[in-house]
Amino acid sequence: MDAEVLEIRQHMGRFPPFEALDDELLDEVAGQVEVGYFQAGSDILQFDQELHELCYIRSGAVEVRRRTGDLYNRLGEGDIFGHFSLLRNHRVRFPARALEDTLIYFIPEALFVRLCEADEHFSDFVELERPRLEAAVEQHKKANDMMITRVRKLLTRYPVMVEASATVQEAARQITEAQASSALILDEPGDDHDPRHTFTDSQDRPWRLRGILTDSDFRTRIVAEGLPPDTPVGELTGGRVITIQSDESVHEAMLCMLRNNIHHLPVLYRRRPMGIVHLSDIIRYETHSSLYLVSNIFHQSSVEGLARLAPDVRIAFVRMVEEGANSQMVGAALSTIGRSFVRRLLELGEASLGPPPVAYCFMVNGSMARNEQTVVTDQDNALILADDFDPARHDGYFASLAQFVSDGLAACGYPYCKGEVMATNPRWRQPLKVWKRYFSEWIDSPTPERLLHCSIFFDLDSAYGEEAYVEQLQDLIAEKAPRSPRFLAAVARNARNRTPPLGFFRTFVMEKDGKHNNSINLKRRGTAPLVDLIRVHALACGSRAQNSFERLDDIAATQLLAPGVDAKLRHAMELLSMVRIRHQVIDLQQEHEPDNNIEPENVADSERHHLKDAFQVLSRAQKFLKYRYPIPGPSGRDH
Amino acid sequence: MLSHRLASRSQGLEWPAYLQQRADEARDPLLKAFFAAGCPAPETPIGEAPLVSLDLETTGLDVQRHAIVSIGLVPFSLSRIPLARRRYWVVRPSRALSDTSITLHRITHSEVAEAPDFGEILPELLEALAGRIVVVHFRHIERPFLADAIKARLGEGVLFPMIDTMSLEARLHRLSLWARLQRWMRRPPVSIRLGDSRRRYGLPDYQGHHALVDALATAELFQAQVAKHYDAATPVGKLWT
Numbered sequence: 058m059d060a061e062v063l064e065i066r067q068h069m070g071r072f073p074p075f076e077a078l079d080d081e082l083l084d085e086v087a088g089q090v091e092v093g094y095f096q097a098g099s100d101i102l103q104f105d106q107e108l109h110e111l112c113y114i115r116s117g118a119v120e121v122r123r124r125t126g127d128l129y130n131r132l133g134e135g136d137i138f139g140h141f142s143l144l145r146n147h148r149v150r151f152p153a154r155a156l157e158d159t160l161i162y163f164i165p166e167a168l169f170v171r172l173c174e175a176d177e178h179f180s181d182f183v184e185l186e187r188p189r190l191e192a193a194v195e196q197h198k199k200a201n202d203m204m205i206t207r208v209r210k211l212l213t214r215y216p217v218m219v220e221a222s223a224t225v226q227e228a229a230r231q232i233t234e235a236q237a238s239s240a241l242i243l244d245e246p247g248d249d250h251d252p253r254h255t256f257t258d259s260q261d262r263p264w265r266l267r268g269i270l271t272d273s274d275f276r277t278r279i280v281a282e283g284l285p286p287d288t289p290v291g292e293l294t295g296g297r298v299i300t301i302q303s304d305e306s307v308h309e310a311m312l313c314m315l316r317n318n319i320h321h322l323p324v325l326y327r328r329r330p331m332g333i334v335h336l337s338d339i340i341r342y343e344t345h346s347s348l349y350l351v352s353n354i355f356h357q358s359s360v361e362g363l364a365r366l367a368p369d370v371r372i373a374f375v376r377m378v379e380e381g382a383n384s385q386m387v388g389a390a391l392s393t394i395g396r397s398f399v400r401r402l403l404e405l406g407e408a409s410l411g412p413p414p415v416a417y418c419f420m421v422n423g424s425m426a427r428n429e430q431t432v433v434t435d436q437d438n439a440l441i442l443a444d445d446f447d448p449a450r451h452d453g454y455f456a457s458l459a460q461f462v463s464d465g466l467a468a469c470g471y472p473y474c475k476g477e478v479m480a481t482n483p484r485w486r487q488p489l490k491v492w493k494r495y496f497s498e499w500i501d502s503p504t505p506e507r508l509l510h511c512s513i514f515f516d517l518d519s520a521y522g523e524e525a526y527v528e529q530l531q532d533l534i535a536e537k538a539p540r541s542p543r544f545l546a547a548v549a550r551n552a553r554n555r556t557p558p559l560g561f562f563r564t565f566v567m568e569k570d571g572k573h574n575n576s577i578n579l580k581r582r583g584t585a586p587l588v589d590l591i592r593v594h595a596l597a598c599g600s601r602a603q604n605s606f607e608r609l610d611d612i613a614a615t616q617l618l619a620p621g622v623d624a625k626l627r628h629a630m631e632l633l634s635m636v637r638i639r640h641q642v643i644d645l646q647q648e649h650e651p652d653n654n655i656e657p658e659n660v661a662d663s664e665r666h667h668l669k670d671a672f673q674v675l676s677r678a679q680k681f682l683k684y685r686y687p688i689p690g691p692s693g694r695d696h
Numbered sequence: 697m698l699s700h701r702l703a704s705r706s707q708g709l710e711w712p713a714y715l716q717q718r719a720d721e722a723r724d725p726l727l728k729a730f731f732a733a734g735c736p737a738p739e740t741p742i743g744e745a746p747l748v749s750l751d752l753e754t755t756g757l758d759v760q761r762h763a764i765v766s767i768g769l770v771p772f773s774l775s776r777i778p779l780a781r782r783r784y785w786v787v788r789p790s791r792a793l794s795d796t797s798i799t800l801h802r803i804t805h806s807e808v809a810e811a812p813d814f815g816e817i818l819p820e821l822l823e824a825l826a827g828r829i830v831v832v833h834f835r836h837i838e839r840p841f842l843a844d845a846i847k848a849r850l851g852e853g854v855l856f857p858m859i860d861t862m863s864l865e866a867r868l869h870r871l872s873l874w875a876r877l878q879r880w881m882r883r884p885p886v887s888i889r890l891g892d893s894r895r896r897y898g899l900p901d902y903q904g905h906h907a908l909v910d911a912l913a914t915a916e917l918f919q920a921q922v923a924k925h926y927d928a929a930t931p932v933g934k935l936w937t
Contacts (some may be wrong), residue, residue, distance in 0.1 A: 062779055063911050064902050092777040092912065094919035116900040160897030160916060163776070393886070 060633035062087045065162065068115060072135030073663045074182035082175060090162040095155035102139065103614065109147060110163040111183075112139040117159025118562075122152045128571050130669070131156065131562040135315045135662070140183040143169055149598045182666070188235040208310040208324055209303035211342055212332035216241045221291030225279055228270055228290045239271040239321045239333055242290050251568065254298060256328035266330060268294030271321050288402035300325050301334075311339050347390040355398040360405065360465045363398060367470040370394055371645055374432050378642045380429055384429075385606055391430035399438070399520045402465040406458045414451045416443040418519050418526035419462070422478060426518035427588070428604045429634070432641055433580075433651050436471040437478045437513055439485035443524040446488040455486055478513055489526050494532055499633065503547040512551060515592055518603055531601050533564065538596040542689050545597050552589035554677045557582050560669035561657045579640070580653035583633040583668075587675050591626065593682060595619065605630055617685065626678060629671040636660075636668060708921045711735055711809060711857045711936065726819055733826035735857055736932055743774045743928025747859075748828040749826060749915035751907045752838050755789055759840040763789035764814060768874075768907030769824055772915045774928055783824055784908040786811040790848070815849040825856075829932060833890045833914045835860040857936040865893045865933070890915045893917055 066087035069075040075083060090113070095101050097117075097185045102108060104124055112119075112442055114136050121130040129151050132138060142149050143166060163288055173180040217235045219228045221244035232240050246265040248253045254266040270290055277369055278284070278293055287671060291622035299317050301310050303326045343349060350366065352374050357363045373394070377387050423437035424430045440455055467473055480486050487495075499511055515534065519527040532666060538544060558566050558577060565573035577583075591605045591612070600611035613623040644651035660668065712734055714760065719731035750772045756762030770782040788811045795933045832838045835858045843853035867877050869886040879885060887893075890913055891904060897920035902913050 060910075062782070062908070065779070066911070068900075087779075088782075089780050092916060093775055094897070094916055096920070096921055096923040097898075099923070117898055158920065160899060517914065 061089075065090060065115075068135075069162070070111065073666065074137075074176075076177055076662075077178040078172070082172065083594045086164060086168060088174070090164055091170050093161045093163060095159045095161060096157075097157050098428045099153055099155050100152065101155055101159070101161060102142075102149045102151075104149055106149050107147055108139055108142045108149050109166040110139065110142060111137055111166070111169045112153070112165060113137050114161040115160040115162050118156040119153050119159055119161075120156045121153045123151060128559065128569060130560060131567055133563050133570070137183075140169070172328065207233070207304050208301060208307050209326070209331060209339045211310075211334050212324055214301075214332060216333045217332050218243050218330065219270075219290060220244060221294070222289055225270075225275070225284065225290055225293070226286035226289045229275060232270075232272075237333075238335065239269055241269055241323060241330055241333070242294050244291060254300075254328065256325075258329075266298055266300070266323070266328075268296075268298050268335070269321055270294075273320075283637060287360055290652045294313045298323065300330075302326070305630070307342060310334055311336075314339070347394060347524040350394060351397045353392070354401050357401060357646045358405070360402070360468055362614075363401060363465065364468040364470075367468075367674060370470065371432055371651075375642050375657065376643055378638055384631050384638060385604075386582060387431070387638055388424075388429040388604075388634070389429075391432065391434075392425050392428040395425050395430055395434070396520045398466060398469050398471070399462065402462045403458070403521045405465075406461040410454060410461070413458070414454055415446050416523050417441065417455065418522040418524065419480065420517055420527050422517055422518045423513045425520070426516040426603050429588070429637055430529065432470075432645070434471060435474045436466045437474050438462075438480050438520070439478065439514070440480040441523075441530070442486070442488045443523070444488050444490050452486070455656075456481070457482075461484060476510060489529065491646070492526075492530055496530060496533055497537065500534070500541050500544045503541070503544040505547045505550045508544075508547050509551055512548065512589065512592070515548075515596065516588075516603055520560065534596065535599040535601050537597045542686065545593065545686040546688040548589075548596060549593045549682040550688070552586065552593050553682055555580055555581055555589075556679065557586065557672035560672060561660065561665045564657045568574075568618050576654045577635060578653050579637045579655050582658055583671070583675065584630070584637055585629055587626070587633060590675070590682065591679055593686065597686070598614050603670055618681075622678065622681075625674045631675040632667050632671045633675075636664060712737060715856065718855075722852060724852060726822055727846075727850060727852055727854065728856070730822040730826050731856075735827070735829060738930050738933025738936075739931045740928065741929045742922060742935060745773075745932050746828045747772050747774075747831050747915070747918070749777075749831045749911045749918070750825070750838055751832065751910035751914060752841055753839055753905060753910075754837060756839070759844050761842075764841055764845055765789050766907040767817070767821060768909070768911040769821075770908070770911050770915055771824070771828060772919075774919060774922055777912065777915045777919070779912070782908060782912070783820070785817045785821070787814045788812065788815060790814070790845075790911045792836055810876065814845050818846065818849065829857060829859055831859045831861065831914055831918050833860070833893075833917065834862045834908070835937070840926075857932075858937045859918065859932075860937060861893065861914055861921060862888050863917075863937065864921050864925075865900060867888060890914065894920075897921070 066083055069087060070078075070083055075086065078086070091110070092115075096118070100243075101112065101119060114132055114134055116134055119132045119136070119138065121132065122129065123129050125651045130138075138153055138322065139149075139153070173183065215229050217237050218239040219231055219240050219242055221242050228240055228242075232238065243264045244267050246263050255263055256266070257263050270293060275295065279288070299313065299319060300323045301313055303324050310322055310324075314320065314336055322334050324334055335681035350369050353366060353369070354363065357366065370391070374387065374391060375391060376599050382390075399419060399421065407413065418441040420439045421437065422439065422443055424434055425437065440459060442451070463473065465477050473479065478485060494512075495500065499508060517527055518528060556569070558574070559569050560567050565575065566577040567573060586662075587607055591608050594612045594617050595602065598612055598615045598617055600608050602608045602611050609623050609627050611631075612618060636655065640655045640659065641651035643659065657665075704832070715731050715734045719728055720733070722731055748769055750767070750769045752764050753766045754762050754764050766786045767786070768784045770777055770779065770784070772778070786807055786901060788808055788901040790813075839855070839858065843855060847853040865888040869888060870886055875886070890910065894913060894917050895901070897917065899913075899916055899920060902909050904910060904913070922928070926935070
């Protein structure tokens with residue numbers, strides 16, 4: 058008699074990548090493990106030893122170090138290690154030591170190989186060839202295709218249902234009681250019944266869906282026809298009932314209503330009625346889309362009106378994320394919304410201040426220029442004025458306009474920039490020739506200190522006015538930057554200022570020196586340094602793109618990075634952005650003010666692994682910057 | 697039985713000779729083979745000795761009134777416990793199963809009714825134990841119940857060396873000078889039950905009272921005890937009784 062090893066099986070079943078295994082495989086794993094105990098401080102895997110097993114931590118903690126002694130990872134209950142060696146040459150590259158008294162389950166290689174073959178999720182998790190990060194991003198994309206909003210999401214309650222023998226008065230009473238506007242009419246299935254519209258209720262009683270009775274039917278088919286209140290509702294039905302399946306999209310439901318010119322649509326799960334959607338449900342739903350929001354912005358005639366839309370931005374944001382949008386979709390939508398606020402404010406400003414005395418371009422910088430905005434964002438903007446700008450005569454107008462826009466944006470939920478990167482700052486309200494001088498000076502005589510606070514201007518786009526002004530600046534940068542090794546070295550050095558943590562350990566953020574923190578600012582330690590890093594390469598290759606993903610496309614066409622690195626950076630960018638966005642959604646759903654912090658206890662196990670991978674990609678890419686863009690010696694000439 | 701017990705008194709050093717003597721005298725071929733497999737010499741380092749962790753679940757504590765219901769074992773070494781080689785049997789007890797033991801061991805009447813008699817699984821059991829040092833937690837269950845059940849079927853009892861993780865814990869926590877001082881100060885003694893002992897070594901909590909899980913738990917505890925208080929070179933003669 059063979060016994061299942063429940064203790065082991067249940068434990069492993071809680072942790073990735075075993076959590077996704079089917080029961081049979083999991084049983085097999087649990088039955089094949091070998092157990093070993095390691096006292097705190099003792100070696101589990103030694104450098105270069107041969108390894109033919111995967112290691113799973115049942116209890117305790119393990120520290121994995123590089124051969125150089127640098128901390129590589131700290132692992133706890135449910136984590137695995139050794140898979141890199143198994144997939145490579147069966148030699149231990151990163152030695153492992155028990156940090157606490159530790160119990161390890163060893164999984165034989167033959168079984169490990171079978172798991173990789175039998176379970177895609179498992180192989181994605183451990184495999185090197187197809188990095189985990191890429192798989193995670195791809196899986197999200199796959200889920201996205203399936204997550205088009207289903208019509209069932211609009212249902213808030215079960216339909217009112219009346220039997221065909223009931224009177225119209227009884228039906229009207231039931232509809233009124235339920236505060237509904239329609240009811241479904243049912244009877245017992247006859248011999249000639251249409252199998253598509255028969256179903257059984259929870260008591261196993263068969264029913265046939267005969268029709269639907271709506272508010273307007275009472276007017277058009279009962280009162281107008283002079284039918285008495287005791288008319289059986291069954292007499293009013295006939296013909297085909299138009300229905301929709303609950304897993305169809307909201308869009309399909311809308312088309313179905315338009316096609317058939319109806320306002321009520323019964324929604325069925327298989328054949329059982331789940332509810333009735335009304336056209337107004339669909340309209341209400343659509344008004345929370347970002348598209349509708351943008352058109353609404355342009356219909357506002359006052360700052361107060363615009364400010365009232367601020368909560369809608371957050372609703373649209375949450376909905377996009379829930380519907381499975383990726384970071385580029387979210388970033389583009391939020392930036393479009395932000396630009397729409399800017400445009401509308403400028404239109405309103407010009408309407409009250411009069412037409413501008415000289416041409417201008419309202420430039421946006423930072424995340425809005427990159428189309429990477431979230432709901433937590435400052436305003437970063439500047440004014441580029443025509444070269445015939447005369448400060449004495451014209452600056453009063455532009456100072457007022459800038460103040461109007463800046464105050465308006467603040468009212469709409471875009472706080473003032475703490476670094477004063479705003480058109481209200483006279484330094485950033487200058488004619489084009491001065492802007493050209495600024496950029497030339499930054500590029501020609503760079504020091505890291507000098508560039509520290511102006512990197513934000515190297516993400517630049519026009520939001521309103523003379524687009525050509527910004528384009529000229531973009532051209533200037535694309536022309537000069539690739540030829541200035543000193544400039545590239547300076548921005549590269551700045552791009553290494555903010556480093557990612559090593560990963561997570563239990564409920565802490567683990568730093569490279571082994572220290573622990575309670576939370577992490579994912580913008581400061583993840584997306585922002587990655588954006589900086591991508592910008593350096595983009596400047597080096599003369600890319601005019603502003604969006605980080607588009608910049609990566611340009612970088613990939615050059616030899617600046619080793620093959621495949623751009624894809625890794627892309628996946629890391631997507632993952633870090635999405636985790637940050639998802640945590641902002643969590644904040645909003647829990648009615649907290651959203652921020653860029655994530656707390657380890659809110660990070661799911663699988664997300665932890667992906668984040669760790671992304672941090673590692675970032676960290677390696679940062680180290681590479683130093684070699685790619687070295688500081689030229691004193692005699693170094695630009696060439 | 698008495699004569700066997702006398703043999704075990706002489707501090708373990710006599711075990712190989714004792715097993716040899718039993719092999720010579722045994723009439724039953726199964727027992728003869730079991731004893732002939734012998735045991736490692738007392739000076740063998742524990743790190744090199746083949747071990748097997750054993751746990752019996754019984755209907756009660758009294759060998760006169762209670763009987764074995766299930767047996768779990770897993771062969772192991774100081775470094776590894778290969779679960780693929782685990783064995784587990786439910787047997788029909790020769791004495792009635794009480795309701796309390798049902799809830800304790802999670803074995804039901806029907807499971808037991810369909811189970812074989814201990815005698816049927818005995819050849820497999822002896823084969824799994826032969827030549828290895830048996831590790832148990834609290835030998836005063838395994839030793840008498842096994843001897844009694846085997847004697848009832850084959851007419852001769854068994855006795856062989858065992859390492860008792862509970863008495864190793866007692867040596868550390870009950871017999872030390874510190875422990876005696878604590879007792880003198882009327883502090884409650886340290887618990888040496890399986891679960892409590894495991895916790896002292898950072899081992900996870902397992903659901904107890906399943907023979908196989910307890911056998912695994914005992915093997916892990918022994919690995920931990922040796923790692924912490926002894927070493928792989930410790931001669932087996934210092935550990936077995």
